[in-house]
Amino acid sequence: MAVKEYTGVKKAFGPLIVLEGVKGAAYDELVEIEANGKKRLGKVITIDKDLVIIQIFEGTAQLSLPNTKVRFTGKPLEVKLSPDMLGRVFDGLGRPRDGLGEVVSSEKRDINGLPINPYSRVYPRNFIQTGISTIDALFTLIRGQKLPIFSGNGLPHNELAVQIARQSTIKEGEFVVVFAAIGLKNSDVRFILSSFEGTGASKNIISFLNLASDPVVERIATPRVALTVAEYFAFDLGYHVLVIMSDITNYCEALRELSNYRGEIPSRKGYPGYMYSDLATIYERAGIIEGKEGSLTQLPILTMPNDDITHPIPDLTGYITEGQIVLSRDLHMRGIYPPINVLSSLSRLMKDGIGEGYTREDHPNVASQLFAAYSRVQEVRSLASIIGEEELTDVDKAYLRFGESFEREFIKQDFSEDRSIEQTLDLAWKMLSYLPEEELTRVSKEQIDKYLKKVK
Amino acid sequence: MEAKVVKINGPVVVAEGGNFVINEMVRVGNLKLIGEVIGLDDDFATIQVYEETSGMKVGEPVEGTGNLLSVVLGPGMIGSIYDGIQRPLKFVEKLSGGPFIQKGIETFPLNTHKRWKVEFLLEAGDTVNEGQIYAQVKEGAIVHKLMVPCGVNNKKIVERIDKSELTVKDYVYILEDGTKLGMYQTWPVRIPRPVKKRLPESVPLITGQRVIDTFFPIAKGGTAAIPGGFGTGKTMLQHQLAKWADADIIVYIGCGERGNEMTEVLTEFPKLQDPRTGKPLMERTILIANTSNMPVSAREASIYTGITIAEYFRDMGYNVAIMADSTSRWAEALRELSGRLEEIPAEEGYPAYLASRIAQFYERAGYAETLSGKRGSVTVIGAVSPPGGDFSEPVTTHTKRFVRCFWALDRELAYSRHYPAINWNTSYSGFIQDLRAWYGENVDEKFPEYRDKAMSILEEDGKLQSIINIMGEDVLPDSQKLVVRIAKMIKVGILQQNAYSAVDSYCPLKKQFLMLKTVMDFYEKAKEFVEKKVAMSVILKEDIVSKIMRMKEEAKTEEDIMEVYRLVQDHFKSVEEKYRE
Numbered sequence A: 001m002a003v004k005e006y007t008g009v010k011k012a013f014g015p016l017i018v019l020e021g022v023k024g025a026a027y028d029e030l031v032e033i034e035a036n037g038k039k040r041l042g043k044v045i046t047i048d049k050d051l052v053i054i055q056i057f058e059g060t061a062q063l064s065l066p067n068t069k070v071r072f073t074g075k076p077l078e079v080k081l082s083p084d085m086l087g088r089v090f091d092g093l094g095r096p097r098d099g100l101g102e103v104v105s106s107e108k109r110d111i112n113g114l115p116i117n118p119y120s121r122v123y124p125r126n127f128i129q130t131g132i133s134t135i136d137a138l139f140t141l142i143r144g145q146k147l148p149i150f151s152g153n154g155l156p157h158n159e160l161a162v163q164i165a166r167q168s169t170i171k172e173g174e175f176v177v178v179f180a181a182i183g184l185k186n187s188d189v190r191f192i193l194s195s196f197e198g199t200g201a202s203k204n205i206i207s208f209l210n211l212a213s214d215p216v217v218e219r220i221a222t223p224r225v226a227l228t229v230a231e232y233f234a235f236d237l238g239y240h241v242l243v244i245m246s247d248i249t250n251y252c253e254a255l256r257e258l259s260n261y262r263g264e265i266p267s268r269k270g271y272p273g274y275m276y277s278d279l280a281t282i283y284e285r286a287g288i289i290e291g292k293e294g295s296l297t298q299l300p301i302l303t304m305p306n307d308d309i310t311h312p313i314p315d316l317t318g319y320i321t322e323g324q325i326v327l328s329r330d331l332h333m334r335g336i337y338p339p340i341n342v343l344s345s346l347s348r349l350m351k352d353g354i355g356e357g358y359t360r361e362d363h364p365n366v367a368s369q370l371f372a373a374y375s376r377v378q379e380v381r382s383l384a385s386i387i388g389e390e391e392l393t394d395v396d397k398a399y400l401r402f403g404e405s406f407e408r409e410f411i412k413q414d415f416s417e418d419r420s421i422e423q424t425l426d427l428a429w430k431m432l433s434y435l436p437e438e439e440l441t442r443v444s445k446e447q448i449d450k451y452l453k454k455v456k
Numbered sequence B: 001m002e003a004k005v006v007k008i009n010g011p012v013v014v015a016e017g018g019n020f021v022i023n024e025m026v027r028v029g030n031l032k033l034i035g036e037v038i039g040l041d042d043d044f045a046t047i048q049v050y051e052e053t054s055g056m057k058v059g060e061p062v063e064g065t066g067n068l069l070s071v072v073l074g075p076g077m078i079g080s081i082y083d084g085i086q087r088p089l090k091f092v093e094k095l096s097g098g099p100f101i102q103k104g105i106e107t108f109p110l111n112t113h114k115r116w117k118v119e120f121l122l123e124a125g126d127t128v129n130e131g132q133i134y135a136q137v138k139e140g141a142i143v144h145k146l147m148v149p150c151g152v153n154n155k156k157i158v159e160r161i162d163k164s165e166l167t168v169k170d171y172v173y174i175l176e177d178g179t180k181l182g183m184y185q186t187w188p189v190r191i192p193r194p195v196k197k198r199l200p201e202s203v204p205l206i207t208g209q210r211v212i213d214t215f216f217p218i219a220k221g222g223t224a225a226i227p228g229g230f231g232t233g234k235t236m237l238q239h240q241l242a243k244w245a246d247a248d249i250i251v252y253i254g255c256g257e258r259g260n261e262m263t264e265v266l267t268e269f270p271k272l273q274d275p276r277t278g279k280p281l282m283e284r285t286i287l288i289a290n291t292s293n294m295p296v297s298a299r300e301a302s303i304y305t306g307i308t309i310a311e312y313f314r315d316m317g318y319n320v321a322i323m324a325d326s327t328s329r330w331a332e333a334l335r336e337l338s339g340r341l342e343e344i345p346a347e348e349g350y351p352a353y354l355a356s357r358i359a360q361f362y363e364r365a366g367y368a369e370t371l372s373g374k375r376g377s378v379t380v381i382g383a384v385s386p387p388g389g390d391f392s393e394p395v396t397t398h399t400k401r402f403v404r405c406f407w408a409l410d411r412e413l414a415y416s417r418h419y420p421a422i423n424w425n426t427s428y429s430g431f432i433q434d435l436r437a438w439y440g441e442n443v444d445e446k447f448p449e450y451r452d453k454a455m456s457i458l459e460e461d462g463k464l465q466s467i468i469n470i471m472g473e474d475v476l477p478d479s480q481k482l483v484v485r486i487a488k489m490i491k492v493g494i495l496q497q498n499a500y501s502a503v504d505s506y507c508p509l510k511k512q513f514l515m516l517k518t519v520m521d522f523y524e525k526a527k528e529f530v531e532k533k534v535a536m537s538v539i540l541k542e543d544i545v546s547k548i549m550r551m552k553e554e555a556k557t558e559e560d561i562m563e564v565y566r567l568v569q570d571h572f573k574s575v576e577e578k579y580r581e
Helices: A133-138 A157-167 A186-196 A200-204 A218-236 A248-261 A275-283 A312-320 A329-333 A363-387 A394-411 A421-432 A445-455 B089-096 B210-215 B234-244 B259-271 B296-315 B327-340 B354-362 B394-402 B411-415 B432-442 B447-471 B478-495 B509-531 B542-554 B558-580
Strands: A004-007 A011-013 A016-019 A030-035 A038-048 A051-056 A069-072 A078-080 A089-091 A108-110 A149-151 A175-184 A205-211 A240-246 A295-303 A323-326 B003-009 B012-016 B024-028 B033-041 B044-049 B061-068 B070-073 B133-139 B142-147 B155-160 B171-175 B180-182 B185-188 B197-199 B223-227 B249-255 B285-290 B319-325 B366-369 B375-384
Touching: A030 A051, A078 A218, A108 A218, A133 A363, A133 A394, A133 A421, A149 A157, A149 A312, A157 A186, A157 A240, A157 A295, A175 A186, A175 A200, A175 A218, A175 A248, A186 A205, A186 A240, A205 A218, A218 A240, A218 A248, A218 A275, A218 A295, A240 A248, A248 A275, A248 A295, A248 A312, A275 A295, A275 A312, A275 B327, A295 A312, A312 A323, A363 A394, A363 A421, A363 B447, A394 A421, A421 A445, B012 B024, B024 B044, B044 B296, B061 B185, B070 B296, B133 B171, B210 B447, B210 B478, B210 B509, B223 B234, B223 B394, B234 B249, B234 B259, B234 B319, B234 B375, B249 B259, B249 B296, B249 B327, B259 B285, B285 B296, B296 B319, B296 B327, B296 B354, B296 B375, B327 B354, B327 B375, B327 B394, B354 B375, B354 B394, B375 B394, B432 B447, B447 B478, B447 B509, B478 B509, B478 B542, B509 B542, B509 B558, B542 B558
Parallel strands: A089 A205, A149 A295, A149 A323, A175 A205, A175 A240, A240 A295, B223 B375, B249 B285, B249 B319, B319 B375
Antiparallel strands: A004 A069, A011 A016, A016 A051, A030 A038, A030 A069, A038 A051, A038 B003, A078 A108, B003 B012, B003 B061, B012 B044, B024 B033, B024 B061, B033 B044, B070 B185, B133 B142, B155 B171, B171 B180, B197 B366, B366 B375
16 A cells, blocks of 8 residues: 655644645554654554644654645554563654564564454453462353553552462463553662562563653553553463553543544543543453463553542443452551451452362362451441440451451461462461351351361 | 535544435434434434444435345244344354454344244135234244234235245245235334223242232332342342242343353353243243443443343243343433533433433333234343432432332342342332232232331331341330341341242242241241230240241242141240249
8 A cells, every 4th residue: 555645734732633635644654753853653543534633642742834844654552572672661652662673574564463362252251360469269260351450549459450460370271461551650669660570470571661751642542552562472472461550540541632633522530431441442452362372461560540440440440350359558558558448348259260170179169268257347346436345246346357367467477478379268267266266157067167177 | 416425423424415314214324333313413413333433534424225134033032132223243253254243243233044843823815914923933832823914904915835834034925015024024113002902910930039929019011120239139130030029931131230241141051941931941041142242322322232132032922021120221321412412412421312211111111912812921120320329310219210119129138149139129110019919819818918017127127227236125124026037027027038048039829928937937936925924035935936938939839838837836835834833
């Protein structure tokens, strides 16, 4: 296809430029913009006869209307794919950032991908052991799942993500981590990358970095570039891939900014009405496909503005993802790491990936019992705060004691502590042993005999 | 003059030239993407395209098809999974050459190779009228009836095909005017299929879920909404209803939801048995999957595709239930398209016609006498996903206006793992009076009365809980403590139901009644003894209470519950004896 080039732009504002007199532009195609000797990338977002609106990933700073050259490439934004990408660092659009030269490959793909046919999916049910008790026992991560971390500013979500990635052992197959930094601070990126150094994981990491100081619009492309590479490793090369994307909040902010420039009618809090669909085109790229060996598991991280779980970003995310791990500022203040809020967290896929043949036979009942007991703890605590602890019944006092130990011994663990699922479940029984046996209504008599006696 | 694309804005495309009608199905661009004309202005047609328009250019052709956006209705739909515009995803996989859905795929919705053994019901010389059943084939768990299309009246059959095993492309009869009655018919999705007359809804759709059947029942032909924030169990409940509702056909629409949820249905349903027919559940299920990452305009269409298929089976005289998960995603698709059309928004960016569209959809539900004189129904159960779990948002409030059952899911209940997390204080059913007679005649004449009593206990408990939260349970007099304890029995022992339990996942109506009776009669007796100042610990004897709480799981037969019931009676007898002493 002939490449067309135009000089001169009619209008430029925010990250957008408008061209007139363009023939044969294609919707969504990639354009190269040259100004002041520097190249930028953009894509066509609206065509109206010969009028074309282009969104520039690097923004329009220092662009002049007459001297800007625009080349239409006739293809969408693509990323080159090669097995040699392992261990490399790229920018938010997939260009090398580590000085090791271009990726050499003839395999190129549109970063937007195509929707996975629901008929071709395999329902995920293989347990990933993260070595973190709260997650393994109560919010089990399943291979092919998308399980976000809902965090807040200043909470240790980066530590948790790193710990999950480092400790995640799968029973078979090699494990690749794809890390997409979306508008992250330099220090966060340094922490995450350095945490993998010296571990076996470092050569199996592919990073795509859009830092806080990098162009905002580029953030729209970063997760898509990362996921295109992740899909290639998972479904073409057969690896089990874990994608860590941080911070989705920055992504949504970029989306809002762009929508605003485009003059679109906003929905809640100024975010565009299509944000749900847009986020879905990212999150739904997780999964397992019939006849393919690998899997794509997503661990997106988002910081809830003002710790508000009903804010559109966590809200729409929660509607798409298969559960959520919510971090609690309260636990964090009390020095408990990982500060996972047990009652508002959830893993939708765990029901089919735990129990006999997957983890351990008592796992579903133990998890259910822990939830029930811990939710009772909250009631007792609020009652105790009014009438005083002395006034509580003996059973309620036992619940208080259980709650305290559960948080201090079960939830709390060290950044480098890696517990096996057996250790985790035994520890869970130890916690339950603080309660009178009659209260354990969600576990069976046989299980009490088999496991409770062991830990007592 | 050939129409050409002049403007592209995501899924909305404007074409110049051509001679289209509103709602006409068109083929857009070189890839022949499927689209629908939604606006005409002079020489320009605004088209909503059901696939991604990336790569499309100005000047590409737009072809009219002369047909309205329609579905194909005939044998072979049951057990299938379709996208929002009825493309079978199984064939889409083949034609895409892999698991990723390619653009511009065209495929016939029914399997054209399969041979169906046809039972002919008419002969040459017979006269046919619209809606009349002329032949039938066995499909899955039902008999698929072939009906004379609308508009064909008073015509004589002149010929019958001379084969008994037909494919869907074959004709069955030829009429005097040359019209062929085939194996399938088409119907435009946005137009409701006609019935002879609407009938009142007076038979319940039995779901096996206690909180629904006992407390907030829905009638066959009724409408219900399930609103709930994320993680409150909407999809879980929809799956439970799709599994156990006593409908002949289930149409499950995954509208803008997760891909894995559809996969779950596809993997699980063929293995599960319909408790009434003993056949795999998949043999009565049709799936429409337009997941959240599939094109947004096809999501808008998926709801209509689903309900049109449901109406078709209703017309054969079947009871059909539709699960739409989630109608909020459909409303959002409307909003997105409305925004692209630069319409003036009403509340929260939604178009002003949101309410009327919701009304049109739910009004297609109903219990009816069909054109052929049979009785059939379409029950619509729509999930609603209110942003931030806030029920005052436009989709929830408008939906509330047009449905008769409201099963409100509650985040607090879900957090404490009380499932199904239907809040008994904010939910309601408009069918309670209509169904009273049925419950009285078919289950037990005391059922409605017990239900009302249980509801009033729950209501009183709601008030007492606010006192307990401040001062603890000890300040209450025994009579009120008893209400709190009985309410707990109802909540844990009856309302909570474990979807993963083999015993408890489906609870037969009779068992529901006996469980309720056990608890309520316990209450009546206990009340007497509380009045006589017997100690609470004696009345609420630990092992008896525990038996009642566990009977949902441990009492497998009606006889087992009667056994619990007798234990309760014995318990009170011994209390009485002790008290006399």
